[in-house]
Amino acid sequence: MRFGFADRHPVLGALAALALLALATVPSPGATAVTASQSGRADVSGAVDYLTIKATGTYGYQPDTIANLPLNTTINVTFIDDNSLPHSFNISSREGVQIVGYAGMSAAEMTQILFSAHALYAAYVTGPGNESVGAFRSPATPGWYEFVCNVSGHFQMGMFGYIAFGEGLPSNLTLPGGAGSGGIPVLPVAEVAFALAVVLAVLVIILMRLRRIARDRAMEASDKETPILSGRPPPP
Numbered sequence: 339m340r341f342g343f344a345d346r347h348p349v350l351g352a353l354a355a356l357a358l359l360a361l362a363t364v365p366s367p368g369a370t371a372v373t374a375s376q377s378g379r380a381d382v383s384g385a386v387d388y389l390t391i392k393a394t395g396t397y398g399y400q401p402d403t404i405a406n407l408p409l410n411t412t413i414n415v416t417f418i419d420d421n422s423l424p425h426s427f428n429i430s431s432r433e434g435v436q437i438v439g440y441a442g443m444s445a446a447e448m449t450q451i452l453f454s455a456h457a458l459y460a461a462y463v464t465g466p467g468n469e470s471v472g473a474f475r476s477p478a479t480p481g482w483y484e485f486v487c488n489v490s491g492h493f494q495m496g497m498f499g500y501i502a503f504g505e506g507l508p509s510n511l512t513l514p515g516g517a518g519s520g521g522i523p524v525l526p527v528a529e530v531a532f533a534l535a536v537v538l539a540v541l542v543i544i545l546m547r548l549r550r551i552a553r554d555r556a557m558e559a560s561d562k563e564t565p566i567l568s569g570r571p572p573p574p
Contacts, residue, residue, distance in 0.1 A: 388414040393425035397492055402499030402514050409504040410478040417470040419463035425487050429458040433481035445490050480504030
C-alpha cells in the first residue's frame with residue numbers, strides 16, 4: 339500500500355495545512371483589517387439618532403469613538419455581541435471624566451467612579467449573535483463621556499471608548515490600544531495570519547529540501563556500492 343505525503347510525514351503535512359489555513363485568513367489586496375484599536379472611529383458621527391455597537395473578540399468596541407451626536411434627542415442603540423463572552427456597554431453619567439491608571443481597579447471601584455449617579459445608558463449581551471436593543475435621551479448640553487465594559491477584567495484589557503454629543507472628542511484622550519492606555523495592544527489579525535503563513539511556508543520548504551538532499555545522497559551511496567557487471571562469466 340502506498341501512503342501519501344501527509345501519511346509518511348505527519349509533521350510536514352500538519353505544517354503545510356496550517357500554512358494554507360493561515361493564508362486563507364489573509365484579506366485580498368486592498369482589504370483593511372479591523373482591530374479593537376482601529377475599529378471604524380467616527381464611522382458613527384453626525385446628526386443621527388441611532389447607534390450600532392459591536393463587542394469584538396479582542397476586548398474592544400466597534401466603533402470605539404463616536405462624535406457629534408445630536409443633543410436632547412432619543413438615541414436608539416443596538417448592541418451586538420460579536421464574541422463568545424458576555425459584554426456590557428455602559429455610558430458613564432459623568433461628563434468629561436476619563437479613568438486613568440485603572441490596571442488594578444475592580445469592577446466595583448470602576449462602577450463607583452463612573453456611575454456615581456446612574457449610567458447614561460447600560461446594555462448587556464451574553465454571547466455570539468446576542469443583541470440588546472434600547473434607547474436613551476442624549477444630554478441637552480454639549481459634552482463627552484466614556485463608555486466601558488464592566489464585566490470583570492474587560493475594562494482592564496482595554497475595553498472602553500468615548501462618545502460625544504454636540505461636539506467632537508478632545509484630541510488628548512487616551513484611546514483604546516494606544517500608548518499608556520493600560521490595555522493590551524491588539525495586532526491586526528491579517529498581519530498575524532500573514533506572518534504565520536510565511537514562517538510555516540518557509541519551514542515546510544526547508545524541510546522538504548533537506549529531505550530531498552538526504553534522499554539524493556542515499557541514492558548516490560547506493561549506486562557506489564552496487565557492483566558493475568561486465569556480462570562475462572566469472573573465472574573458474
